[in-house]
Amino acid sequence: xxxxxxxxxxxxxxxxxxxxxxxxxxxxxxxxxxxxxxxxxxxxxxxxxxxxxxxxxxxxxxxxxxxxxxxxxxxxxxxxxxxxxxxxxxxxxxxxxxxxxxxxxxxxxxxxxxxxxxxxxxxxxxxxxxxxxxxxxxxxxxxxxxxxxxxxxxxxxxxxxxxxxxxxxxxxxxxxxxxxxxxxxxxxxxxxxxxxxxxxxxxxxxxxxxxxxxxxxxxxxxxxxxxxxxxxxxxxxxxxxxxxxxxxxxxxxxxxxxxxxxxxxxxxxxxxxxxxxxxxxxxxxxxxxxxxxxxxxxxxxxxxxxxxxxxxxxxxxxxxxxxxxxxxxxxxxxxxxxxxxxxxxxxxxxxxxxxxxxxxxxxxxxxxxxxxxxxxxxxxxxxxxxxxxxxxxxxxxxxxxxxxxxxxxxxxxxxxxxxxxxxxxxxxxxxxxxxxxxx
Amino acid sequence: xxxxxxxxxxxxxxxxxxxxxxxxxxxxxxxxxxxxxxxxxxxxxxxxxxxxxxxxxxxxxxxxxxxxxxxxxxxxxxxxxxxxxxxxxxxxxxxxxxxxxxxxxxxxxxxxxxxxxxxxxxxxxxxxxxxxxxxxxxxxxxxxxxxxxxxxxxxxxxxxxxxxxxxxxxxxxxxxxxxxxxxxx
Numbered sequence: 001x002x003x004x005x006x007x008x009x010x011x012x013x014x015x016x017x018x019x020x021x022x023x024x025x026x027x028x029x030x031x032x033x034x035x036x037x038x039x040x041x042x043x044x045x046x047x048x049x050x051x052x053x054x055x056x057x058x059x060x061x062x063x064x065x066x067x068x069x070x071x072x073x074x075x076x077x078x079x080x081x082x083x084x085x086x087x088x089x090x091x092x093x094x095x096x097x098x099x100x101x102x103x104x105x106x107x108x109x110x111x112x113x114x115x116x117x118x119x120x121x122x123x124x125x126x127x128x129x130x131x132x133x134x135x136x137x138x139x140x141x142x143x144x145x146x147x148x149x150x151x152x153x154x155x156x157x158x159x160x161x162x163x164x165x166x167x168x169x170x171x172x173x174x175x176x177x178x179x180x181x182x183x184x185x186x187x188x189x190x191x192x193x194x195x196x197x198x199x200x201x202x203x204x205x206x207x208x209x210x211x212x213x214x215x216x217x218x219x220x221x222x223x224x225x226x227x228x229x230x231x232x233x234x235x236x237x238x239x240x241x242x243x244x245x246x247x248x249x250x251x252x253x254x255x256x257x258x259x260x261x262x263x264x265x266x267x268x269x270x271x272x273x274x275x276x277x278x279x280x281x282x283x284x285x286x287x288x289x290x291x292x293x294x295x296x297x298x299x300x301x302x303x304x305x306x307x308x309x310x311x312x313x314x315x316x317x318x319x320x321x322x323x324x325x326x327x328x329x330x331x332x333x334x335x336x337x338x339x340x341x342x343x344x345x346x347x348x349x350x351x352x353x354x355x356x357x358x359x360x361x362x363x364x365x366x367x368x369x370x371x372x373x374x375x376x377x378x379x380x381x382x383x384x385x386x387x388x389x390x391x392x393x394x395x396x397x398x399x400x401x402x403x404x405x406x407x408x409x410x411x412x413x414x415x416x417x418x419x420x421x422x423x424x425x426x427x428x429x430x431x432x433x434x435x436x437x438x439x
Numbered sequence: 440x441x442x443x444x445x446x447x448x449x450x451x452x453x454x455x456x457x458x459x460x461x462x463x464x465x466x467x468x469x470x471x472x473x474x475x476x477x478x479x480x481x482x483x484x485x486x487x488x489x490x491x492x493x494x495x496x497x498x499x500x501x502x503x504x505x506x507x508x509x510x511x512x513x514x515x516x517x518x519x520x521x522x523x524x525x526x527x528x529x530x531x532x533x534x535x536x537x538x539x540x541x542x543x544x545x546x547x548x549x550x551x552x553x554x555x556x557x558x559x560x561x562x563x564x565x566x567x568x569x570x571x572x573x574x575x576x577x578x579x580x581x582x583x584x585x586x587x588x589x590x591x592x593x594x595x596x597x598x599x600x601x602x603x604x605x606x607x608x609x610x611x612x613x614x615x616x617x618x619x620x621x622x623x624x
Contacts, residue, residue, distance in 0.1 A: 085601040086491075129486050172488030174575045177597040181491040188490070189497070227522035229564020230466070231491045231601055334508050337532055340440070359440070361505050373523075381521045388516065388523075398504030402440075 004154055010061060014199050018065045023154040024105060028061075031296075032109055032144040036060055038299035042201060043114040044267035045258065047322065049205035052258075056108045056115065059200055066192035067104035067185050069218040071097050074234070078223035085225060085232045086178045099161050100182045103169040106145065107186050107193060110136025112284055112295075113303045116364035117268040118275045123283045131287055134187065136295065138167035139287035144296070181223075184234050189370050190221070190247070198250045201258060209253035212246035220244075224373050224383055235373030235383065244372045245390045251370075255399065259365040262327040266405060269325060269356045273315030278306045325355055325405040328414040333360075334397045342425065343402055349421055353414050356405040361398065442543075443484050444502075449540035450475075450483075450551075451506045452529035457551055459559055462526045466492075466563035469499050470570045471554055477573060478619060479550040489578075491598065493570040503527070511536050524563070557617065568602060568610045571595055572620070579622035586622040588615075 008025050009017040020028065027033060036056040045052040075082065075093045082088040088096075110133045112118045122131045141149065141163050149155065149163040168175035169183055176183065185192050195214060202210030220240020223232045236244045258264065276282040284298065285291035307316050318324055329346050331339045347354055374389060376382035387394040406414040454471050455463045463471070473494045475481040487494040506512045510532035514525045537544060544551075561569060575594050579586040592607050599607070614620050 087600045129484065132486060134488075172490065174489055174578050174594055174598060176489070177594070178491070178600055180489055180598055183490055226492075226564070226601065227519070228562055229602070230567055231599055233492065337509055337535060361444075361501060383522045384518070385516060385523055397508040398501065400505050400508055 012058065012062060012065070014062055014196070014203055015065050018061045020061075020064075021154065023152045024064070024102065026148050026152055027102065027105060027145065030145055030148055032140050033057075033060075033106070035296060035299050036108065036111070038301050039111050040114055040300055041197070042205070042258075042264075043117040043271060044319070045205065045261075045264050047267050047324070048261050048263045049207070049258065052201065052205045054200060054204040056111050059196055060105055060108050062196040062200055063107060063186075063192045064101050064105040066196045066214070067100055068097070069214070070185050070192055070195075070221055071100050071182070073218045073221055074223050077221075077237075078232075081223040081225050081232050082181075085223075086181055088178075095159055096179060096182070098159055099165055099169070099179065100185065102149070102161075103166050103182075104186055104192055106141055106166060107137060107170055108133070109140050109145070110134065110138070110287065112136075113275070113298050113300050114271055117271045118284075119364070120272055121275055121279060121283055123286050134171050136287040136292075138171040138173075139289075139292055140296070141167040141170065143289055143292055181232060188234070190234050190244075190372065194251065195247070198247075198254055201254060202250075205258055207254075207257060209257045210250045212250040213243045216240060216243035217247060222375065224375055227383070233373060235375055236386075237375050238377040238389075241374050241386060241389045244374070244386050245393055248370055248372070248386070248390075248393055248396070251365075252396065255360075255363070255365050256333065260360055260363055260399070260401070262330070262403060263324060265358050265403060266324040266327070266356075267319070269358070269405065270315040270318045274307065274312030274319055275303065277313040277316065278303065278311050323408060326408050326411040326414075327403055328354070328406040328411065329404045329418050331400075331402045333399045333401050335400050335402065340402065343404070346418055346421055347404060349417050350404065350406065350414055353406045353410045353417075354404050355407055358403045358405070360401040442540075443482070445536060445540045446543040447472075447483055447502050448506050448509070448511055449536045449544055451503060451527065452512050452533035453537065453544060453551060454555075455512060455527050456529050456533075457555055459555070462528045464524045464527065464563060465500070465503070466524075466566055468503060468527060469493075469495060470566040471558065472496075472499050473570050474554055474558060474573070475547075475550055477577060479547075479553065481547050481550050487574070489571075489574055489598075493567040494574045506536075509536075565610065568595070568599065568607065569614060571598060572607070572611055572614055576614075576620045576622045584622070585624070587624060591620075591623060 004022050006022055008020045012018045039056045041054045041056055041059050042052045082093060119133060124130055146163040149166060155161055164175060169179060169186065172183060184190065187193065198210035199214065202208065220237045220243060222235060222237055224235040226232050285294040306312060307320055331343045372386040373383050374386055451468065470493065472483060472485060473487050476483045476485055485496040485498055487496045507514055510530045512527050513530040514527050517524050517526050558566065572595050575591055588611060592611050596604050596607050615623060
């Protein structure tokens with residue numbers, strides 16, 4: 001047995017050193033967690049940004065580190081709200097910090113190969129809705145990781161948490177009880193997941209778009225007492241509104257410049273297409289006891305082996321040869337109904353040349369506008385939304401851009417058709433200034 | 440935009456204009472979508488999970504953002520003592536999306552009327568509580584947990600300790616009386 005009280009440190013390019021205790025290190029050593037070393041965080045984004053080769057492994061460690069920063073800040077700054085509204089004691093807060101760290105560490109353990117890109121091939125549950133990777137994570141926690149969670153000496157001697165407690169937080173089950181409050185730090189509008197991936201993806205992609213002031217965020221985040229009978233929520237003190245604004249803008253820039261980059265999106269299309277050929281029945285195994293072992297065998301290495309062996313059909317060949325679909329036409333970032341009508345016209349004119357239609361509003365990286373509660377410095381009972389402070393956030397709208405793709409072989413033909421339709425539209429409108437993608 | 444997208448977007452202005460006050464807030468929108476899908480089986484395709492403020496799916500807010508960007512609805516921020524909310528109302532693009540989703544809206548008109556009749560008078564705190572009770576009830580049923588009033592009320596009270604046990608019991612009794620709970624013997 002290793003020294004139970006030893007602390008381990010892992011170097012992280014974003015956070016410096018990430019500390020783990022012996023229990024957390026044992027979890028990291030499990031095969032189900034080590035699998036995350038073989039799942040790239042941003043799928044085939046390296047085809048656009050060659051540095052983006054990082055994995056869910058380092059991101060998961062980063063989320064655990066970030067969630068600790070946020071949790072400690074909230075517990076210290078808002079202990080009155082947490083005690084009065086959620087019934088916490090000081091001891092309870094200290095105890096639950098460990099549970100939230102482990103939930104954060106394991107939040108992505110159920111990811112499929114190449115992260116979000118292949119999630120559309122998840123099977124459906126009994127209600128006809130696709131499983132989500134959080135449900136796979138919870139199922140893996142309940143099975144493969146149950147023993148290391150339930151029976152680790154640090155846990156049995158100090159906490160008495162069960163794997164079920166972690167799983168309930170991850171999937172949003174009512175078993176999590178008052179701890180559901182912390183779920184917003186793991187899977188919410190201001191979660192540690194998003195804070196880490198913006199910084200990490202930015203770092204590895206070699207862009208500056210995802211940078212924001214994490215230290216100031218953790219210095220000003222707090223729990224706000226609910227009004228009109230509602231429960232407490234996360235927000236910021238007034239002094240932190242620029243940091244909150246920076247987070248919102250980082251998300252916007254990363255979406256437009258990285259996550260919804262036209263070529264990156266094309267590779268998601270090809271990965272999905274190839275995987276649907278490679279997977280038995282075109283779907284991943286379900287997150288059920290009998291099928292989880294098979295699910296965990298799927299990682300990037302296995303998929304790359306299949307592609308290397310020539311499987312994956314037309315999409316597999318396009319991935320192997322970097323011969324991706326081309327963006328033929330796109331609507332503006334904020335598309336009006338008229339813009340979408342014109343896009344429909346283009347789509348109709350292109351006919352069978354259109355091989356894929358991708359919408360920003362369907363992206364895994366949510367495009368909705370977040371409004372964050374801000375507590376007044378002068379009157380702590382006064383809460384206003386970030387949009388009241390920030391002109392930029394106030395004028396932001398959801399990105400509902402639509403992209404039309406054609407195969408590279410048809411690209412020139414498609415361009416001729418589109419140019420003709422744009423000319424026709426200019427004539428119809430009587431203006432030379434019509435530029436359908438620019439608004 | 441597929442048919443389900445249009446249907447979801449069309450519901451937002453319809454819920455707002457059909458509400459007795461002719462507008463709704465964000466909490467109401469979230470919980471109304473949850474009730475329509477869970478209690479009336481309206482096929483909206485949302486994937487709700489539990490947070491301390493009740494059932495939530497970020498896709499509902501994404502749809503609201505899209506509806507705002509397309510001028511289907513407008514949101515105005517309103518302030519009240521200690522906080523703020525939003526007033527969501529139909530905007531100039533509402534008639535068009537309603538027309539495009541006409542058959543869906545006609546088919547589910549009785550569901551919308553029922554929803555607003557049953558829940559239209561509740562404030563955001565009451566909606567949070569009612570939706571949490573229903574979520575716990577459905578989870579008990581899915582997991583085949585034998586349930587009774589004290590157990591269900593106790594679990595809800597643990598999730599939302601800022602509510603008194605009496606107020607949870609009142610909301611529970613009201614939902615039970617309406618026949619909306621399925622796990623309780």
